[in-house]
Every structure is written in C-alpha cells, then in structure tokens.
Amino acid sequence: MSFTVLIPARLASTRLPDKPLADIGGLPMIVRVAQAAARSSAARVVVAADATAIVEACARHGVEAVSTRDDHPSGSDRLAEACVLLGLDGDERVVNLQGDEPLIAPAMIDACARLLDDRPDCVMGTVAHAIDDFQEYTNPNVVKVVLDAHSRALYFSRAPIAWWRDGHLTGQGVLPTPRPLRHVGLYAYRAGFLRRFPALAQSPLEVVEALEQLRVLWHGERIAVHVSDERPGPGVDTANDLARVRALFG
Numbered sequence: 290m291s292f293t294v295l296i297p298a299r300l301a302s303t304r305l306p307d308k309p310l311a312d313i314g315g316l317p318m319i320v321r322v323a324q325a326a327a328r329s330s331a332a333r334v335v336v337a338a339d340a341t342a343i344v345e346a347c348a349r350h351g352v353e354a355v356s357t358r359d360d361h362p363s364g365s366d367r368l369a370e371a372c373v374l375l376g377l378d379g380d381e382r383v384v385n386l387q388g389d390e391p392l393i394a395p396a397m398i399d400a401c402a403r404l405l406d407d408r409p410d411c412v413m414g415t416v417a418h419a420i421d422d423f424q425e426y427t428n429p430n431v432v433k434v435v436l437d438a439h440s441r442a443l444y445f446s447r448a449p450i451a452w453w454r455d456g457h458l459t460g461q462g463v464l465p466t467p468r469p470l471r472h473v474g475l476y477a478y479r480a481g482f483l484r485r486f487p488a489l490a491q492s493p494l495e496v497v498e499a500l501e502q503l504r505v506l507w508h509g510e511r512i513a514v515h516v517s518d519e520r521p522g523p524g525v526d527t528a529n530d531l532a533r534v535r536a537l538f539g
Contacts, residue, residue, distance in 0.1 A: 292382035292402040292477070293333040294326040295371050297364035300340040304527050309343050309388050311531055314538035316350065318525060319343060321391035321538075323352040329398035331384065337371035363501055366487045368478075377480040382406075385476040391534060392522020393475070400515045401477045408513040411441065413505055414477035418517045419468035426464060432472040432500060434514060442512040445472055445500050470514075473521055476502075482510070 298309040298319050305311065309319040316324075319336055326334045336354035338344050339361070347354035355374050361367040368385055377383060384402050386393060397416055404414030417434050420426050426433070429447040437443050444450065453465035478486075492507030494500075505512055525531050 291332045292330075292384055293335065293375070293377060294329065294331040294384045294386050294398065295368045296322055296326065296334070296336045296386050296388050297367045297371075298336050298338045298343050298388040299359070299361075299367070300343060305525065305531065307342075308525065309338075310346055311525070313391055313531075313535055317346045318391055318531075319347065319388050320350045320352055322386065322388055322393070323347070325391060325393050325395060326384075326386055326398060329395035330402070331398065335371065335375065336388070337367050339367065363487075365483070365501060369484050369487050372480050372484050378484060379479070379481045381480040383478045383480050383483055385478065387474050387524065389525040390475075390521060391525070392537065394519060394521060397473070397475060397517055397519070397521060400517065401475050404513040404515055405477050405479060408441075408511075411511040411513040412479055412482040413502075413510070414513040414515065415442070415502070416473040416475045416515050416517055417470040418473065418520050420464065420471045421468065423462045423464055425471065426469055432474075434470050434472040436470070436514055436516075440514050440516070442502075442506065442514050444506070445498070445502055447498055447500070470516065473517070474524075475521075 302308040311318045313321050323334050336347050337357050338354050339359040344354045357367050357370045382405050401414050401416050425431050426449045433450050434445045435443045435450050456463045489508055492504045495503040525534055
C-alpha cells in the first residue's frame with residue numbers, strides 16, 4: 290500500500306485566526322498534524338498551503354509544503370491543485386487529512402487508505418465510529434453517516450440518522466441499536482478522481498447540508514467506509530479546542 294497524505298491549510302479562519310500557525314507544545318499546529326501523518330504508512334506527507342507563512346513554518350521544521358491559490362472554495366479544490374503540482378494522477382492514492390487534527394491516530398490514516406486497495410468499486414474512502422452519547426447524536430455539528438450492506442455510504446447528514454421512530458416517541462433520548470455512526474473527516478481518494486472533483490456540479494443536498502461529500506454520492510459514485518473501534522483525538526476549531534489540545538500535549 291503506497292499513498293500520499295495531503296493536508297490542506299489556509300490562514301483565514303473566522304473562529305480561530307491563523308489557526309495552522311497556532312502553537313502547540315512549541316510547534317505550529319500544522320507541523321504537529323504533519324508529524325502525526327508521518328507516523329502512518331504514508332510514502333509522503335505534503336501540506337497544501339494558501340499562504341507563504343504556512344510554507345515557511347513547514348520548511349523550518351522539515352515538513353514538505355506546496356503553495357496553492359488562496360481563493361479555493363473548499364479543501365478538496367485545494368488538494369486537486371496540489372495533485373496537479375505534485376504530478377499525482379490516475380489510481381495513485383491520496384489521503385486528505387484536515388490541518389486541525391494534531392491528535393489523529395496514524396492507524397486510522399492507514400485504515401482509510403487501505404479502503405481503496407480493498408474496494409475497487411469505490412472512488413473514495415472515509416472513516417466513522419459508533420456514537421455513544423445522545424447529545425452527540427442530535428448535535429448538528431456532528432456529521433452522521435448511514436451505510437449499505439457492503440459498508441458503502443448511503444447518506445451523510447447533520448441530522449440524527451438513522452432516526453429511531455419508536456424509540457424517540459418515548460421521549461427518553463435513547464440511542465438506536467445498532468449505534469448511529471459519526472463521520473470522521475478523513476478521506477482517501479484515487480488521485481484522478483480528486484483532480485476532476487472540483488469540475489463536478491454541486492449537489493442540491495450538498496448545499497442544504499453544507500457537506501461536500503454528498504456531491505460524490507449525488508453523481509453516482511461510491512464511498513467506502515471503515516468503521517473504527519477508536520475515536521480520533523479532539524480537533525481544533527475554536528480557542529477552547531486549542532486550549533484542550535495544548536493541555537493534552539502537556
């Protein structure tokens with residue numbers, strides 16, 4: 290299994306300005322993420338940055354980075370440009386790791402990448418884990434996924450799916466069985482598909498849910514899902530998240 294981890298990074302963030310450069314235990318967050326990725330089986334780890342400051346921070350710590358345009362509407366568009374810059378195409382494997390996941394488990398990256406070797410019927414792979422908390426299940430910031438009999442994604446939603454009709458009628462706040470699945474924002478692509486993804490028309494469902502992966506399903510492509518027994522470490526979206534992750538790094 291040979292694959293490249295690409296980490297999209299942009300300096301602008303409404304909730305946490307200059308997020309990729311935030312200090313975590315003496316290193317910029319984007320460097321911490323790249324170091325976690327390097328502990329996976331990836332042949333190469335590259336940051337796709339929209340700002341010179343990010344590229345320079347990576348260079349100071351021995352992390353490979355490429356400069357991409359600063360006007361991309363999404364991380365997938367940024368990675369599509371990175372694939373062109375790096376000459377990645379065809380069936381070459383690319384794993385998209387978000388630049389705010391410094392505590393990602395390397396084994397989870399490997400499991401996501403392996404999906405494309407095991408599932409030639411799918412253009413993408415991703416990861417999910419069981420939800421054990423009812424508040425998490427109903428939280429619109431937690432993306433849920435439901436699968437078919439072959440562990441392919443049927444749908445992603447911010448709504449609590451699958452909706453347990455009889456259980457919710459009781460008003461007890463009981464989780465359905467089997468447990469609903471939380472989607473982890475970790476993706477594996479075939480590079481050729483990633484390069485053409487930005488040219489695909491947006492799905493109406495993608496716009497409504499604000500979930501880019503729904504474009505893939507809407508166009509009739511398949512996404513394989515690895516259900517992990519472990520959860521990823523907390524990501525960093527806000528100042529409170531950053532404080533929590535800093536504490537974990539000691």
